Amino acid sequence: MDWRIKGAIQKVLGLLPGGDDLHYQLQRRAGGLRFLDKEIRTKIEDWKLMAGHLRDAGIPIRGTRFVEMGTGWYPTFPFLLYLGGAGRVDTLDLNRYLRYDLTVECARRIGDQLDVIAAAVDRPIGVVRQAHDELMTGLARGDDPTDATGGVVRYRAPADATDTRLDGESVDVVFSNSVLEHVPGEVIEACLVEAKRILAPRGVVFHSVNCGDHYAYVDERISQLNYLQFGNETWKLWNNRFLYQNRLRAIDFTNMARAAGFAIELDTSRPHPKRLAQLAQIEVHPDFSRYTRDQLAITSIDFIGRRP
Numbered sequence: 058m059d060w061r062i063k064g065a066i067q068k069v070l071g072l073l074p075g076g077d078d079l080h081y082q083l084q085r086r087a088g089g090l091r092f093l094d095k096e097i098r099t100k101i102e103d104w105k106l107m108a109g110h111l112r113d114a115g116i117p118i119r120g121t122r123f124v125e126m127g128t129g130w131y132p133t134f135p136f137l138l139y140l141g142g143a144g145r146v147d148t149l150d151l152n153r154y155l156r157y158d159l160t161v162e163c164a165r166r167i168g169d170q171l172d173v174i175a176a177a178v179d180r181p182i183g184v185v186r187q188a189h190d191e192l193m194t195g196l197a198r199g200d201d202p203t204d205a206t207g208g209v210v211r212y213r214a215p216a217d218a219t220d221t222r223l224d225g226e227s228v229d230v231v232f233s234n235s236v237l238e239h240v241p242g243e244v245i246e247a248c249l250v251e252a253k254r255i256l257a258p259r260g261v262v263f264h265s266v267n268c269g270d271h272y273a274y275v276d277e278r279i280s281q282l283n284y285l286q287f288g289n290e291t292w293k294l295w296n297n298r299f300l301y302q303n304r305l306r307a308i309d310f311t312n313m314a315r316a317a318g319f320a321i322e323l324d325t326s327r328p329h330p331k332r333l334a335q336l337a338q339i340e341v342h343p344d345f346s347r348y349t350r351d352q353l354a355i356t357s358i359d360f361i362g363r364r365p
Contacts, residue, residue, distance in 0.1 A: 060272035060279060064295040071298040080299050081130075081156070089274075090130070093159070097166045100133040103234050105177045106359065107134075107263055108141065110323055111230065114261060114361055118178045120144045121229045124255065126218045126248065127236035130156050131163035132202055134234060135210040140167070140188050141178040143209060147228075149221065150214035161196045164205075168193070219247035221255055228255045232263040237310060238271075239301050245310070249317035249362075256364040262319060266310055269356030271300060280335040281356045288342045306348055307358035319362030326358035
């Protein structure tokens with residue numbers, strides 16, 4: 058599909074009454090939700106990477122208090138953290154997107170990967186399997202995620218990550234996965250300030266950001282750098298509330314974290330030769346003149362910021 062068509066459709070749906078339900082149905086029938094198994098397996102791999110990075114930073118999953126920014130349609134990371142023995146997981150969304158049918162399907166498909174989950178956190182497979190059985194039993198009787206996880210996972214929506222209403226120094230990790238690229242920069246700054254407030258001393262933020270053009274996933278003719286050709290005013294035509302892209306580069310996220318008072322202990326951003334070659338094939342708009350070529354070409358970053 059031409060990326061402009063997708064952008065136009067989402068733009069219109071964002072203005073229509075009932076547009077949210079129409080957008081969901083399109084995603085189920087023609088979008089990414091058709092391949093739920095693949096999506097969940099990808100999320101499990103992302104979670105394994107997060108668990109590994111946190112372990113290297115001296116933070117285990119078991120007993121740890123988490124806050125997730127951006128739950129989405131189904132709570133993959135919160136359920137994985139629950140199975141890994143997390144103490145508490147508050148998962149926040151500005152809008153209430155969670156779908157019960159997808160939540161149940163997510164939990165069921167996670168059950169195919171229990172050995173992988175157990176190995177990632179060094180937890181006995183029997184303990185993980187029992188926790189999953191209890192999760193599925195609760196969901197089968199209609200429990201919400203909180204009751205189905207024995208109070209570990211707490212879904213809150215609408216909820217504002219810039220004002221979580223959580224007690225100060227009551228959390229160990231604030232994290233997100235493929236969320237910050239969809240949030241305006243000034244809101245990210247406020248979220249980081251709030252994260253510092255609620256994190257215990259030596260607590261961390263962990264964010265995995267996909268800062269490439271998401272339209273490239275539906276249009277094979279363009280690269281993940283395609284949107285760098287457009288100025289800010291022109292890009293407003295294609296931005297919409299279902300696929301808002303802030304077009305920030307990896308360095309912006311770590312700079313904002315530093316400005317909020319975090320010490321950066323992990324930064325995986327590196328320019329890939331393939332992206333540098335793609336960058337050479339487009340004319341970058343002057344609105345991005347403050348970045349170096351390497352900074353423009355980076356389309357993903359995992360980073361950890363430590364609260365002093």
